[in-house]
Structures are given as C-alpha cells and as structure tokens.
Amino acid sequence: MTALAAPPKSPPPKLAGRESAEANRRRVTRVAYALLAPTIIVMLIIVAYPIVQSVIQSFNSDASGIDPKTGLFRAGGFVGLQNYTNWLFQQCQIGGVTQACPPGSPQAGFYNSVFVTFFFAIVTVALETVFGIWMAFIMNRNFRGRGILRAAVLVPWAIPTAVTAKLWYFIFDPSGVLNTVLNINVLWLSDLWASRFAIIIADTWKTTPFMALLILAGLQLIPEETYEAARMDGSSAVQTFFRITLPLLKPALVVAILFRTLDALRMYDLPAILTGGGGGGGQGTQTLSILVVKQIQQSNDSASALSTITFLLIFAVAFLFIRLLGANLTGNERKARRVAKEA
Amino acid sequence: MKKALRVAAVGATLALSGLSLVACSSGSGGGNPAAQSGNDTGPITYVQGKDTSGNIPKLAAMWNADHPKEKVTVKQQSDNADQQLQDLTQHLQQKLSDYDVMSTDVVWTAQLAAKGWLQPLTGNYKLDLSGYLPSVVKSGQYVGTQYAAPSVTDSQLLYYRKDLLGSNPVPTTFAEMMKLCPIAKKAGIDCYAGQFAKYEGLTVNFNEVVTSNGGTVVDDKGKPTLDTPQAEAGLQELVDAFKDGNIPKAAVSYQEQQGLNSFEQGKLMFLNNWPYMVADIANSAQAKDIRSKYGIAGYPGKSAVGGHNLAINAYSKHKKTALDFIKFMESADVQKNRVEKESVAPTLSSLYSDTSFTDQYPYLVPLKKSLDSAVARPITPYYNGVTQAIQNNIFQALQTASTGGSVDVKSVLSATSKAIEAASSGS
Numbered sequence: 041m042t043a044l045a046a047p048p049k050s051p052p053p054k055l056a057g058r059e060s061a062e063a064n065r066r067r068v069t070r071v072a073y074a075l076l077a078p079t080i081i082v083m084l085i086i087v088a089y090p091i092v093q094s095v096i097q098s099f100n101s102d103a104s105g106i107d108p109k110t111g112l113f114r115a116g117g118f119v120g121l122q123n124y125t126n127w128l129f130q131q132c133q134i135g136g137v138t139q140a141c142p143p144g145s146p147q148a149g150f151y152n153s154v155f156v157t158f159f160f161a162i163v164t165v166a167l168e169t170v171f172g173i174w175m176a177f178i179m180n181r182n183f184r185g186r187g188i189l190r191a192a193v194l195v196p197w198a199i200p201t202a203v204t205a206k207l208w209y210f211i212f213d214p215s216g217v218l219n220t221v222l223n224i225n226v227l228w229l230s231d232l233w234a235s236r237f238a239i240i241i242a243d244t245w246k247t248t249p250f251m252a253l254l255i256l257a258g259l260q261l262i263p264e265e266t267y268e269a270a271r272m273d274g275s276s277a278v279q280t281f282f283r284i285t286l287p288l289l290k291p292a293l294v295v296a297i298l299f300r301t302l303d304a305l306r307m308y309d310l311p312a313i314l315t316g317g318g319g320g321g322g323q324g325t326q327t328l329s330i331l332v333v334k335q336i337q338q339s340n341d342s343a344s345a346l347s348t349i350t351f352l353l354i355f356a357v358a359f360l361f362i363r364l365l366g367a368n369l370t371g372n373e374r375k376a377r378r379v380a381k382e383a
Numbered sequence: 384m385k386k387a388l389r390v391a392a393v394g395a396t397l398a399l400s401g402l403s404l405v406a407c408s409s410g411s412g413g414g415n416p417a418a419q420s421g422n423d424t425g426p427i428t429y430v431q432g433k434d435t436s437g438n439i440p441k442l443a444a445m446w447n448a449d450h451p452k453e454k455v456t457v458k459q460q461s462d463n464a465d466q467q468l469q470d471l472t473q474h475l476q477q478k479l480s481d482y483d484v485m486s487t488d489v490v491w492t493a494q495l496a497a498k499g500w501l502q503p504l505t506g507n508y509k510l511d512l513s514g515y516l517p518s519v520v521k522s523g524q525y526v527g528t529q530y531a532a533p534s535v536t537d538s539q540l541l542y543y544r545k546d547l548l549g550s551n552p553v554p555t556t557f558a559e560m561m562k563l564c565p566i567a568k569k570a571g572i573d574c575y576a577g578q579f580a581k582y583e584g585l586t587v588n589f590n591e592v593v594t595s596n597g598g599t600v601v602d603d604k605g606k607p608t609l610d611t612p613q614a615e616a617g618l619q620e621l622v623d624a625f626k627d628g629n630i631p632k633a634a635v636s637y638q639e640q641q642g643l644n645s646f647e648q649g650k651l652m653f654l655n656n657w658p659y660m661v662a663d664i665a666n667s668a669q670a671k672d673i674r675s676k677y678g679i680a681g682y683p684g685k686s687a688v689g690g691h692n693l694a695i696n697a698y699s700k701h702k703k704t705a706l707d708f709i710k711f712m713e714s715a716d717v718q719k720n721r722v723e724k725e726s727v728a729p730t731l732s733s734l735y736s737d738t739s740f741t742d743q744y745p746y747l748v749p750l751k752k753s754l755d756s757a758v759a760r761p762i763t764p765y766y767n768g769v770t771q772a773i774q775n776n777i778f779q780a781l782q783t784a785s786t787g788g789s790v791d792v793k794s795v796l797s798a799t800s801k802a803i804e805a806a807s808s809g810s
Binding site: 147 | 468497605633774799
C-alpha cells in the first residue's frame with residue numbers, strides 16, 4: 041500500500057533510459073498483483089472451491105447402505121467414476137449388482153433431459169435471434185416514440201423469471217386465458233408437445249428483448265455511409281441485408297447467440313415453475329438442471345457427478361462456438377479486426 | 384493495509400467454514416451423541432414450517448411464562464416442505480445444536496433417524512404414547528425405535544355432494560364410489576378426483592388405493608411389495624377410472640388446489656382431500672353454491688397419514704427441556720387449543736371421543752374414521768428416491784390411461800418395484 045501513498049514522481053530523467061523504465065514497469069506490475077491478490081483469493085474461494093469440491097464429491101458415494109441392526113447409514117467412500125458411468129450408461133446398483141436402470145429412476149431419464157435441454161436451447165435461441173433482429177431493426181429506425189418503444193420492448197426482460205412463469209401459468213391453465221380466447225382445449229401444461237411449446241413461447245417472449253438490445257447495439261455500430269454506398273450501387277433491400285448488414289452485425293450477433301445459448305442450456309426456473317419438469321409421461325420438460333436439483337434430494341454425490349457432466353456439456357458448446365464462429369470474448373483486438381475485415 | 388487484512392480475514396473465515404462443511408458432509412454417523420443422560424435443561428429452540436395461523440408464538444409464550452429458565456424460541460422455516468427438510472439437513476449435517484425440538488413431516492422420520500440425527504425416545508426419553516392414535520405413533524418409528532412423538536396428524540377425507548347422492552349411501556370403497564358415477568355424468572359434472580399430478584400427492588393417492596385393497600408398497604425392511612394381486616387391483620382401479628372418464632382427464636394436473644376449485648365450483652361430485660378444505664369451503668366465494676350441498680365422510684378405504692411429529696435433535700444441549708416441551712405440545716390442552724386456532728387434526732385419541740368437543744368441530748368425526756384405518760406411506764431412509772420412483776412410473780401410467788392408451792398394471796408395478804429398489808440402493 042505504501043506504493044499508493046508515495047507522491048507522484050516527477051518525470052524520470054532522460055538519462056535513466058531503458059533500465060529505469062523497465063524497473064518502473066515491474067514495480068507497477070508487482071503493485072497491481074498485490075492489489076488484485078485479495079480479489080483473486082476471494083474468487084478462488086467462492087468460485088473455484090465449490091467447483092473443485094463438487095468434482096471431488098462426484099467421485100464418492102454418500103453411503104454404502106444401511107446397517108440392518110441399527111438402521112443407520114454406513115459411511116460411503118471413493119467409488120471412482122461410478123457416479124458418471126451410472127448417468128452416461130444409465131446404470132443402477134440394485135442389491136449390489138450393476139444393471140440397467142429401471143424406468144422411473146433418475147438415471148433412466150438422463151438422455152431425455154439432454155434432449156429436452158438442447159431442444160429448448162436450439163429452438164428458443166433460433167426464434168429469439170429471428171425476432172430479436174426484427175425488433176432491433178424497428179428500434180433502429182428514426183420515428184416518433186422510439187424511446188417509448190425501446191422501453192416497452194425491455195419490459196419482458198425486466199420481469200423476474202419467476203413472475204414471468206407464474207404469469208404464463210395463468211395464461212396456459214386448462215381454463216386459462218389462452219384456451220378461452222382461442223376457444224380451444226389444449227392441456228398446455230401437461231400434454232407432451234404442448235407443454236414443450238408452452239415453455240418455448242414463454243422463454244422466447246421473455247428473452248427476445250435481451251437479444252434485440254444486443255443486436256441493436258451492433259446495428260448502431262454500422263456506419264450510415266456503408267448503406268449510402270450500397271444504395272448508390274443499386275443494391276436491393278434484400279441484398280443490403282444479406283451482404284452488408286448481416287456480415288457487419290456478425291460479431292455482435294455471435295456474442296448475443298453465445299450468451300443466450302449458454303443461458304438456455306442451464307434453463308431451470310421457467311420450466312420448474314411452469315410445469316415442474318412435467319409434461320407427457322411426466323418428464324417432457326425436465327431439463328438437466330431440473331434433474332440435478334431433483335437428484336440432490338436423493339444423493340448429493342450422484343448429483344455432483346450430474347452437475348459436472350452438465351458443466352462439461354455447456355463448456356464444450358461454448359468452446360465450439362468460440363472456435364467455429366469466432367466469438368470474440370477475450371478482447372483480442374487484432375483477431376476481432378481480422379474477423380471484421382473477412383466479413 | 385487494514386482493508387487487506389479485513390479481506391484476508393473474510394477469506395480465511397470463508398475457507399474455514401467451507402472446510403468444516405466438507406468435514407461434515409464426508410463423515411456420516413460418527414460418534415454417538417444420542418447416548419447422553421437426560422438431565423440437561425436450559426433455553427431451547429423449536430423449529431417448524433411457516434405458521435400461517437400465528438398461534439405457535441402464543442403457545443410458546445404460554446410455555447415461557449411457566450418456564451422462565453427454559454424459554455423456548457420459535458423459528459419458522461419456509462412453507463415449502465422440501466425447503467424445510469433442506470434447512471434441517473444443513474443444520475444437522477454440521478452437527479449444530481441450535482435446533483432442539485424439530486417438527487418433522489411423517490415421511491422424514493426414517494431418513495433423519497438413519498443419519499443418527501434424532502434422539503431415540505427410549506430410556507430417559509421414553510414417552511407414554513399409549514393414548515395417541517396408533518397409526519400416527521407408528522409414523523414416528525424406524526427399525527422398531529420411536530424417534531418422533533405425535534404432534535398433529537392429517538388424513539384425507541371424502542368430500543361429496545349430498546344433493547346429488549340423494550338416498551344412496553355414502554360409498555365406503557372405491558368400487559362403490561365408481562358405481563355412483565352415472566349420477567355425476569347425468570348431472571354433466573366430473574365424478575371423482577384426488578391428487579394425480581406428479582408430486583407427493585400422487586404418492587399419497589397411490590399408497591391409498593394399494594393399501595385399501597389390502598396391499599403394501601414396501602415391507603418393514605423397505606423392500607418393494609408391489610408384485611401382488613392387491614397392489615395390481617389398486618392401480619387398476621385408478622387406471623380404469625381414468626379410462627372410463629370417472630376421473631376427468633384434467634385430473635392428471637390436479638394438486639390439492641385444482642381439485643378444491645373444481646369441487647367448490649360445483650363441477651365435481653366426489654373429492655379426496657385434506658381436512659383444511661372444510662374451512663376453505665366455509666369462506667371461499669366460489670363455494671357459495673355448494674356450501675349447503677356437500678358432506679364429508681372418511682376416505683373410502685385406507686387413507687395415508689400426513690401431519691408432523693416432534694423430534695429432538697441428537698446434538699441438542701438441552702434435551703431434558705426439549706422433552707418437556709414435547710410433552711407440553713402433546714398435552715390435551717395444547718392439542719385442543721391448536722384445533723381451535725389452527726384447525727389441525729389432534730393426535731390424542733380421547734379428543735375424538737369427547738362429544739362436547741367434536742360437536743364444535745364436526746369434521747373430527749369422519750376424520751377419526753379415516754385415521755383409524757389410515758396407513759403410513761413407505762417408511763424408508765431413501766424416501767425421496769422412493770417417492771420419485773413411484774411418481775415417475777405411476778404418473779406415466781395414469782397419463783397414458785387418461786389419453787385412452789392401454790396400461791399393463793403388472794408391468795408398471797414391476798417397473799416401480801425395480802425403481803424403488805434402485806432408489807433404495809442409494810444411487
């Protein structure tokens with residue numbers, strides 16, 4: 041801290057030259073690290089520690105059965121990858137024998153949950169992108185009441201998800217608004233595909249504004265002259281959109297899609313409140329996160345393995361995204377410029 | 384520098400609390416805190432779910448007036464059962480002594496006891512439970528030991544439409560009830576509903592049809608016993624009722640509230656629900672048309688047992704006071720007071736035969752009938768897994784039946800059995 045308190049130095053004499061500048065730089069770096077250290081330590085404790093702990097737990101078993109005399113749990117121990125193989129190969133230990141899990145056990149629902157999670161992510165993000173671009177274009181125009189429109193568009197995003205879910209719950213109720221207005225009789229919260237689309241509709245409604253705002257920010261970065269030049273060259277509206285707007289929008293769009301995809305892959309609150317993960321045979325909208333939370337009540341360690349698997353899945357998707365689409369998140373300026381130039 | 388020190392201190396505290404958490408979660412069992420003498424008195428904390436009636440603090444004040452040196456502090460948890468259990472688990476896992484008396488849902492007894500977290504009510508802690516309803520006393524037992532004492536109970540009642548029933552006798556079995564369904568059809572309303580959405584209520588309703596037919600879901604050792612003609616007959620009743628439309632299709636999404644709404648709006652002839660609905664019908668605006676047309680009877684068969692027991696934390700430092708407080712909460716006066724103020728179902732048998740008392744609370748009569756034959760839900764330390772196994776399989780079967788698909792109850796029950804076994808292996 042003394043470094044901070046020291047009075048600002050007068051500009052270094054020219055003679056000192058390179059050596060002194062180097063020393064100065066090193067000193068500044070040292071101070072920077074010292075100042076950052078508490079933050080880094082706290083971050084390690086509150087972020088890294090739980091993750092590491094959860095991974096350690098996932099290699100253990102809570103209990104290895106019940107002592108028949110006292111009825112007390114016997115302490116479990118290290119079980120290696122068993123918790124992972126149980127999920128991935130849908131195996132259960134019944135009476136000490138490893139075998140295929142019977143229907144209705146959590147492991148048997150793993151691939152269903154993987155499908156549901158990715159299905160929701162792909163469909164909602166696709167819809168949100170299309171609607172988001174559309175909304176961003178409208179908001180980007182100059183017209184009276186643009187401020188009001190921009191504020192209004194943000195409302196769904198500003199509402200807490202729990203409230204959104206309850207709101208849509210009333211709309212989708214068998215005798216609710218939607219069925220009454222359309223005069224239909226769809227069980228939106230318990231039918232297999234109806235419940236899935238109920239979630240998709242509610243999620244799209246809620247998060248499109250977020251997408252629209254990120255895209256709007258990208259749109260505003262495109263210089264007006266580019267459009268003027270295009271018009272001069274006789275480019276049609278469609279050509280302008282696909283040849284100019286979309287490529288120049290790509291960096292912003294990729295980041296927006298990446299954010300939304302990662303968010304959608306860990307979707308929990310909306311289906312948890314709207315359908316409780318039910319629908320169809322009872323697991324129609326059970327995302328991976330819902331499965332993790334259900335499993336925690338049964339076995340912490342098995343749930344740790346499942347959350348680690350979920351984490352790895354999401355991580356892999358993020359990695360692929362950055363690799364394939366060149367999302368620029370790390371602040372690599374040169375690469376960003378290259379991407380822009382290529383576009 | 385001061386700031387850095389403070390940050391470091393916070394960091395160290397976090398690290399330590401984190402480490403202690405690990406230390407606790409890795410070691411289950413360990414030592415036997417339950418083996419203490421029963422002479423420790425002092426202030427205690429009583430913890431239970433949210434008290435919407437506002438009566439519990441008043442009872443605590445009554446106790447405190449008589450026990451100035453052993454005051455009780457009431458801690459209320461959330462109103463969500465899962466969150467209540469989670470809160471108890473977190474405190475007990477860390478071997479904290481801050482909860483002395485805990486209100487435990489009847490299905491938690493086994494899982495808390497199997498971790499060694501509950502003080503067995505034996506030896507110095509033995510309570511005389513002879514005057515209490517046997518089915519409730521049993522719900523506080525695990526492997527032959529009493530771990531929790533009866534406090535308030537609950538069992539389901541059959542709400543029916545007197546006006547539609549006419550001169551027909553009130554059904555006492557599921558089959559009798561189904562025979563009356565043409566009356567409902569003629570009136571253009573639904574016949575019967577219970578709780579069939581995929582949640583704990585489904586386990587309750589499934590347990591009821593199985594035990595009413597003389598079957599059991601699991602045996603004393605927690606092994607599934609569903610591969611029996613009795614269990615098949617039970618599930619078949621529900622499947623057929625869904626197929627015939629005697630239970631409406633929409634009932635696969637019914638929890639207590641949806642069934643209550645349907646009944647109060649006059650769209651349902653028979654409803655299986657808990658006693659709290661009596662008060663709701665008396666006060667709710669939507670119930671005004673049926674208020675004078677409905678009756679209550681015992682569940683047609685064997686109801687499941689609900690309610691909460693009282694247990695002592697094995698790590699409590701003032702167990703003697705805790706035990707005395709439980710005796711206070713179980714006393715006839717407090718139980719009467721709670722019926723009056725909270726509309727709960729008492730566990731003391733004598734209250735149900737006290738006609739001057741039951742005249743004031745007429746619902747106690749059919750309730751006693753339900754409670755006399757009521758059967759506990761599976762008693763197993765793996766309850767969460769077992770109830771999930773039941774819900775997943777049975778819900779799917781009922782959902783299929785409700786959409787007109789065919790259901791082979793035998794294979795559904797055998798899958799349920801296997802899933803229960805898998806859950807009871809702790810995976």
